[in-house]
Amino acid sequence: MSQSAQNSAPSGPPSVHVRAVVTWIAIFPLVTLGFFAIAPFASDWPPVLRAFVLSILIVPVAVYLVVPQLMRAYKALSTGRG
Numbered sequence: 001m002s003q004s005a006q007n008s009a010p011s012g013p014p015s016v017h018v019r020a021v022v023t024w025i026a027i028f029p030l031v032t033l034g035f036f037a038i039a040p041f042a043s044d045w046p047p048v049l050r051a052f053v054l055s056i057l058i059v060p061v062a063v064y065l066v067v068p069q070l071m072r073a074y075k076a077l078s079t080g081r082g
Contacts, residue, residue, distance in 0.1 A: 011079075014071070014074065014075075014078075018074065019071075022067060022070045022071060022074060023062070023067060025070060026062045026066040026067045026070055027058065027062050030058045030061060030062055030066065031054060031058055034054045034057060034058050035050075035054065038050065038053065038054065
């Protein structure tokens with residue numbers, strides 16, 4: 001097998017540790033921004049309700065938009081295609 005064929009072969013999914021870090025990198029800024037965004041009208045809400053509303057908004061954004069982009073960036077960096 002040639003060197004280019006070996007480099008293009010799929011190496012498998014990233015480890016659970018990489019996925020956990022990528023997910024945290026996606027979630028933390030979104031939650032932080034979400035808290036600031038809803039603060040003006042949700043300051044008197046119970047904390048559980050605020051967490052519920054934030055999770056309804058942030059989890060789909062993270063799962064469908066942010067994490068896939070971060071995983072593509074990780075793959076590009078890890079394969080050397082910067």
